[in-house]
Amino acid sequence: MRAVLCKEFGPPTSADRVTIEDIPAPVPKPDEVVVSVKAAGISFPDVLLLQNKYQYTPALPFTPGSELSGIVKSVGMEVKGYKPGDAVIGKNKGCCAEEVAVPASKLWHLPAGVDFNAAAGFSGNYATSYYALRQRANLQPGETLLVLGASGGVGLAAVDLGRMMGARVIACASTAAKLAACKQAGADELINYEIEDIHVRAMELTGGKGVDVIYDPVGDRFAEPAARSMGWNGRYLIVGFAAGAIPKISFMLPFEKRCALMGVWSGGYTQRFPRESYDNITELVAMLAVGKIRPHISGIYPLENISEAFRALANREVIGKVVITTGK
Numbered sequence: 227m228r229a230v231l232c233k234e235f236g237p238p239t240s241a242d243r244v245t246i247e248d249i250p251a252p253v254p255k256p257d258e259v260v261v262s263v264k265a266a267g268i269s270f271p272d273v274l275l276l277q278n279k280y281q282y283t284p285a286l287p288f289t290p291g292s293e294l295s296g297i298v299k300s301v302g303m304e305v306k307g308y309k310p311g312d313a314v315i316g317k318n319k320g321c322c323a324e325e326v327a328v329p330a331s332k333l334w335h336l337p338a339g340v341d342f343n344a345a346a347g348f349s350g351n352y353a354t355s356y357y358a359l360r361q362r363a364n365l366q367p368g369e370t371l372l373v374l375g376a377s378g379g380v381g382l383a384a385v386d387l388g389r390m391m392g393a394r395v396i397a398c399a400s401t402a403a404k405l406a407a408c409k410q411a412g413a414d415e416l417i418n419y420e421i422e423d424i425h426v427r428a429m430e431l432t433g434g435k436g437v438d439v440i441y442d443p444v445g446d447r448f449a450e451p452a453a454r455s456m457g458w459n460g461r462y463l464i465v466g467f468a469a470g471a472i473p474k475i476s477f478m479l480p481f482e483k484r485c486a487l488m489g490v491w492s493g494g495y496t497q498r499f500p501r502e503s504y505d506n507i508t509e510l511v512a513m514l515a516v517g518k519i520r521p522h523i524s525g526i527y528p529l530e531n532i533s534e535a536f537r538a539l540a541n542r543e544v545i546g547k548v549v550i551t552t553g554k
């Protein structure tokens with residue numbers, strides 16, 4: 227079976243950063259399910275992994291992609307609840323391959339009527355943003371949610387979830403096209419942070435009160451004006467640093483605003499609270515099935531064109547999600 231392999235760390239935009247090779251098909255361990263992959267999701271953390279800039283160093287060679295959809299091919303002898311032919315959603319390392327062995331504890335049944343591509347590109351981003359808005363910030367209906375990098379993978383999921391949770395969503399992004407996608411996803415207000423001052427606009431939009439919750443996957447120069455726009459009892463969610471630099475914020479700011487800075491690491495939550503984390507995705511799958519959440523896919527690339535997908539991600543061109551299809 228074919229799999230995408232990264233054999234050497236380096237620039238994610240170089241054509242030879244990953245290769246497609248024939249490798250032996252996986253055989254399920256007792257608690258695993260082998261999935262014949264229809265589609266896999268890749269995201270910005272994969273771009274970081276290719277450069278060895280992520281929180282951990284993967285052993286080489288490795289296969290990128292951390293989410294998939296597909297059809298169960300075979301099951302290990304201890305697995306209950308899944309059988310060959312079942313359509314599934316999975317969350318695992320190494321999903322950009324034609325077949326992947328996934329622990330049954332990281333699988334969900336694909337609801338009838340849900341498209342394989344939408345299902346493949348949804349669990350990672352939505353799990354992160356749901357955990358952030360629900361367990362970390364405890365976002366309430368009627369509160370204001372400001373999202374930086376709002377057209378990106380986790381950002382657009384936060385806009386969609388914020389709308390669904392009844393918040394007033396202010397989306398911040400760098401171009402008119404990206405902001406239009408945020409509007410489409412349910413944002414109430416838009417800030418183009420390349421030409422508008424985040425702080426001035428956020429204070430205008432909240433009548434001087436400030437924002438209740440800020441979702442920040444971007445960091446760098448955007449963080450400080452956003453943090454100054456916090457309201458009393460606000461929650462600032464530190465999700466990632468897509469723009470590169472890690473911001474340094476004065477302790478005076480949360481002291482004066484009486485707001486909280488909150489770290490968000492979805493992977494760490496899953497390690498420490500596997501049951502709660504699994505339940506979050508179960509709830510999200512149910513929402514997906516009835517159209518309560520609406521993941522946006524901006525590009526679908528066949529496995530052999532995966533380098534183009536990585537280039538689009540690295541060059542800040544992606545809106546929502548990119549998905550890799552195997553043709554199976």
Ligand SMILES: NC(=O)c1ccc[n+]([C@@H]2O[C@H](COP(=O)([O-])OP(=O)(O)OC[C@H]3O[C@@H](n4cnc5c(N)ncnc54)[C@H](OP(=O)(O)O)[C@@H]3O)[C@@H](O)[C@H]2O)c1
Pocket residue numbers: 269270271274354375376377378379380381398399400401404443444464465466467468469470490491492493539540542544546
């Ligand atoms: N904490 C967690 O558990 C967790 C989970 C998943 C991801 N993350 C992190 O969250 C961040 C975003 O991930 P993502 O998958 O949403 O990425 P993405 O789809 O590439 O979106 C990132 C957004 O950041 C903005 N941005 C601003 N400056 C940028 C720059 N120099 N390079 C790239 N993007 C820039 C872009 O929007 P504009 O062009 O509109 O500015 C882009 O839409 C990453 O740092 C990732 O590692 C954290």
